Amino acid sequence: MPERQLITGNEAAAEGAIAGGCRYFFGYPITPQNRIPEYMSEHLPPIGGVYIQAESEVAAINMVYGAAATGAWAMTTSSSPGISLMQEGLSYMIGAELPCVLVNMARGGPGLGNIAPAQSDYWLATRGAGHGDGRCLTFAPFSVQEIYDLVGQAFPIAQKYRNPVMILADAVLASMREPCALRDRLDPPEEKPSWAVGGDQKGRQRNIVNSLWTDPPVMEEVNLRIQQRYREAAQNETRWTEHGADDPEILVCAYGISARICQTAIEHAAEAGVACRLIRPISLFPFPTEVIADWAQRVDKVLVVELSMGQFIEDVRLAVAGACPVELFGRTGGMLVTPEEVAERIIEIA
Amino acid sequence: MRQEVFMAGMGGQGVLLAGQLLAQTALEAGLELSWFPLYSPEVRGGRATCTLVIADGEVGSPVVGQPGSMILMDGIAVDNHLNRVRPGGLAVVNSSLAGDEVKRDDIDLVAVAATDIAAELGSERATNMVLLGAYVATTELVEEQLIEETLYRILPERHHDYIPTNVAALQRGAQLAAEQLR
The missing domain is CATH 3.40.50.920 (Rossmann fold)
Known part of the structure; x- marks a missing residue:
């Protein structure tokens, strides 16, 4: 068994993502999760990853959208008010059938609220993801070790179901320190998914990543495909x-x-x-x-x-x-x- | 074994560092633990608290309503929290800033003039270590020697100059607590 380190839930989320194969992070600061972007800014560039502090949460989620469209394993993290701002982008990603991982270290609300622990984003996490007939697959860890494990596992799950995965925790879990066993960092797969856009893909049919389907029967078909994936997730991922x-x-x-x-x-x-x-x-x-x-x-x-x-x-x-x-x-x-x-x-x- | 320790004081007194040092020492001793802080946004002068639960099995709740023990670093901490110590529990109080009047007769109370002692040893900032030394000597939760070794591990090398003062503070706190217990 690897030696256990005393780390915070925020650090566990960041290192868990890197260990799980995440190489693209886009975010905007908000307490109580600032240690996640700080950690990513330090640890992603040396291993060839990308860290960008966006100009807003809206920009951050749309950078995730763009990166995900190319098949990159991308994530963002925020806390309650910031997650509210990301709802439109999540809805577009669900419509475009794109995977990503986001972590919500929830705090007291409504409104700007405070920086204390809360679970009042349950509806936002499980019903939300903006408008339309989609949702985030949502997992709720209860220890530092479980944050580390679940964030890492969230990337292949997001890829499998082509849907955003949210890890929902709170201000206590974000700042608490507990022993955590760390694994070796995995590389994301080299081969891009068949649906990814590449810009220069001579010889293969072009891929389209889009959430605008003006013809209702086509839009319904997209929705039914998404719902079928949720049924499969219910079979395989209920924990x-x-x-x-x-x-x-x-x-x-x-x-x-x-x-x-x-x-x-x-x-x-x-x-x-x-x-x-x-x-x-x-x-x-x-x-x-x-x-x-x-x-x-x-x-x-x-x-x-x-x-x-x-x-x-x-x-x-x-x-x-x-x-x-x-x-x-x-x-x-x-x-x-x-x-x-x-x-x-x-x-x-x- | 399950021991909860709640620590409170003003920002800048090293409440969180004392808690993290004890947490890291417990990890080195092979125990399970959970530590979490709650503090106001100010770097100095605000209120700081942390809760540490140490167990030899599953830790369970990191949140504790009535902790078995407390380290209270100033008068406001005593006023706000002393009444929550579980009956039969322990409070280690900084009598330099809180007085040594015993306000409860159903708990063990160890009063140490930690800020005065720390100042004598060369830095008031070692107040937290005097209190931690007194706490560890009273509870025998971990070996004092292991805390000293852990200090070298968790403090960045540029701060290692401060360690002798901190070690002296830990030892002095332990010694005074031992005298009170006798």
């Missing part, structure tokens, strides 16, 4: 973890930093005599609907813990489908919940 009791009274659902907090909270609750099981979706889209539906049949209640006031709970409710009551424990605006508070709430509803 979650489970912790706690095998015969629970309460099912706790949480993702990202909230799930870390709930890991300890369900131990406190168990000490007070309330058996809980924690389901932590790692993939938010595709969502692990079936496992939550299964457990909902076997518990008295579901408690959803999120750093927002009822976004993630909607996907849980769709999965539970009325099988039992679903309650919310949320904080918002950059406030954290503590394991003690979650345990208290579990005991209250049990």
